[in-house]
Amino acid sequence: MVDGRKPRPAFAPWDRRALPGLFDVEESARRVGAYAWLEMRLFEALGGWIATVPELDVKLVLGRHCYHHAWHAEQLQQRLPELREMNPARLTLPANEGIVAFAEALIEPEAAELTIEKLVGVFRVLLPRTIAAYTYHLNGTSTITDAPTIRTLNFLLQDEFEDWREGEMLLQSLIKTPEQIERASERAKSLEALIVVAGGIAGAGTLGEEVYELENKSEAVPE
Amino acid sequence: MKRFLPVEELARDERFIRSDLAEGFSDPRNGRVRDRTISTARLQPDRAAAPDRARSLMHGIFVGEIQALEAAGRTTFDFDDTEAPFALKLDMARQCWDESRHVEISVKLGEHMGTEIGEYTEATFLYEAACVTDPAMRLAGVNRALEGLAIDVFNTMKDFGQASGDPVLKFCEDWMLADEVTHVKMGSDWLRRLTERDPERRERALEFQRAVDKLFSLGGFRGETDESPIQIARRFRELAGFDTKEIDEIAGLAAESIAETRALLGKTG
Numbered sequence: 324m325v326d327g328r329k330p331r332p333a334f335a336p337w338d339r340r341a342l343p344g345l346f347d348v349e350e351s352a353r354r355v356g357a358y359a360w361l362e363m364r365l366f367e368a369l370g371g372w373i374a375t376v377p378e379l380d381v382k383l384v385l386g387r388h389c390y391h392h393a394w395h396a397e398q399l400q401q402r403l404p405e406l407r408e409m410n411p412a413r414l415t416l417p418a419n420e421g422i423v424a425f426a427e428a429l430i431e432p433e434a435a436e437l438t439i440e441k442l443v444g445v446f447r448v449l450l451p452r453t454i455a456a457y458t459y460h461l462n463g464t465s466t467i468t469d470a471p472t473i474r475t476l477n478f479l480l481q482d483e484f485e486d487w488r489e490g491e492m493l494l495q496s497l498i499k500t501p502e503q504i505e506r507a508s509e510r511a512k513s514l515e516a517l518i519v520v521a522g523g524i525a526g527a528g529t530l531g532e533e534v535y536e537l538e539n540k541s542e543a544v545p546e
Numbered sequence: 547m548k549r550f551l552p553v554e555e556l557a558r559d560e561r562f563i564r565s566d567l568a569e570g571f572s573d574p575r576n577g578r579v580r581d582r583t584i585s586t587a588r589l590q591p592d593r594a595a596a597p598d599r600a601r602s603l604m605h606g607i608f609v610g611e612i613q614a615l616e617a618a619g620r621t622t623f624d625f626d627d628t629e630a631p632f633a634l635k636l637d638m639a640r641q642c643w644d645e646s647r648h649v650e651i652s653v654k655l656g657e658h659m660g661t662e663i664g665e666y667t668e669a670t671f672l673y674e675a676a677c678v679t680d681p682a683m684r685l686a687g688v689n690r691a692l693e694g695l696a697i698d699v700f701n702t703m704k705d706f707g708q709a710s711g712d713p714v715l716k717f718c719e720d721w722m723l724a725d726e727v728t729h730v731k732m733g734s735d736w737l738r739r740l741t742e743r744d745p746e747r748r749e750r751a752l753e754f755q756r757a758v759d760k761l762f763s764l765g766g767f768r769g770e771t772d773e774s775p776i777q778i779a780r781r782f783r784e785l786a787g788f789d790t791k792e793i794d795e796i797a798g799l800a801a802e803s804i805a806e807t808r809a810l811l812g813k814t815g
């Protein structure tokens with residue numbers, strides 16, 4: 324018979340959760356607000372693009388993913404009041420001007436012939452960045468104090484991984500000629516330059532890296 | 547990407563051919579056909595034309611679902627946060643996912659019924675109603691008038707699936723019907739919230755809704771008698787936030803329109 328009165332440690336031997344974490348309350352809230360801002364721009368862009376893409380399968384995937392990212396924004400905003408920001412809109416902000424420039428460039432393509440450009444921006448530049456940033460957050464933040472953010476990010480990451488895979492498969496099925504290969508890489512290159520300047524989706528130090536002073540920001544090459 | 551994408555710029559592959567809805571409705575042969583018809587205009591499986599009519603209607607549903615998807619998508623993008631709050635856009639994003647599934651269902655149902663994409667033409671009235679620049683009007687015209695029509699159409703098709711012994715058709719229509727009730731309810735809720743302090747704006751939006759409703763009552767296309775192929779689904783409309791007076795009004799439009807068509811054809815009721 325198990326003796327329930329015998330003292331046991333609060334943490335089982337296999338439970339390695341630890342204190343403290345990399346982020347204080349403010350920093351976790353700032354990051355969550357920056358993620359929410361970008362998820363919002365993303366779902367709006369996906370929604371707007373649905374009418375502009377002629378490929379029926381792409382149209383339907385955009386419709387599905389549009390909701391995923393809107394739901395992500397909602398989940399992230401729900402976390403903000405728990406991080407001392409009672410007005411979620413006040414912290415739902417871009418990390419910096421660079422991210423605003425990146426989002427504007429991401430959303431820009433409109434013409435029906437630009438499906439590759441639209442998808443490359445989302446699936447080859449942005450989603451790899453959100454996956455990286457969310458992973459860094461949940462690996463770095465305190466697994467005890469910031470557990471609600473970790474739980475939310477894990478739900479989001481499941482969508483991000485699946486959506487990224489689906490988008491990448493669409494792109495592989497659309498990119499067939501040397502000219503299309505060129506278009507896809509040019510598009511990735513120009514957006515990559517903007518997000519490198521921004522430092523990532525949460526700004527400088529998105530992945531905890533040292534903050535490089537960029538000598539010439541337009542070149543987007545760290546010193 | 548610019549805000550407000552005109553209907554001419556809707557992107558389609560080469561299978562899709564556009565047609566003008568008004569042309570179809572104003573075709574005087576429709577009235578004569580109805581007059582000549584010796585029994586009901588309803589979709590009934592024992593009529594020789596029923597399979598063809600159902601396939602044509604199904605294709606109409608398919609292109610309507612694409613436009614509903616596009617319209618909801620544009621509403622997430624066309625307005626800033628002051629014109630359309632995040633919660634509204636979140637509802638529209640959810641609707642995008644639902645309409646995506648409806649397109650998928652419609653493609654599979656079309657195959658099931660023996661129809662190909664592009665076999666019939668596409669009228670773009672749904673998206674056209676989504677081109678208005680006031681979100682309250684857009685929700686009234688699209689989510690209340692046109693998604694309301696979708697409730698009537700799906701319920702009619704569901705009954706046809708039941709009557710013709712097609713469980714796949716009945717199953718699919720019932721699932722889509724459940725989603726459409728939600729979409730109409732979103733329209734009812736947001737119309738109320740957006741125009742809470744602006745009765746004139748609400749009246750303009752409702753006026754637009756009535757104009758769209760009237761278009762689909764033309765020639766008695768949708769009504770409550772044997773003369774209408776599409777039957778008004780009162781119970782589901784109530785679930786979606788329509789009151790009895792509003793439903794009576796829609797039924798009245800159909801009766802009026804049938805009388806007008808008869809007068810145009812120089813006949814008496």
Ligand SMILES: [Fe+2]
Nearest residue numbers: 611614645648
């Ligand atoms: Fe639908």
Ligand SMILES: [Fe+2]
Nearest residue numbers: 614693726729
């Ligand atoms: Fe709908």
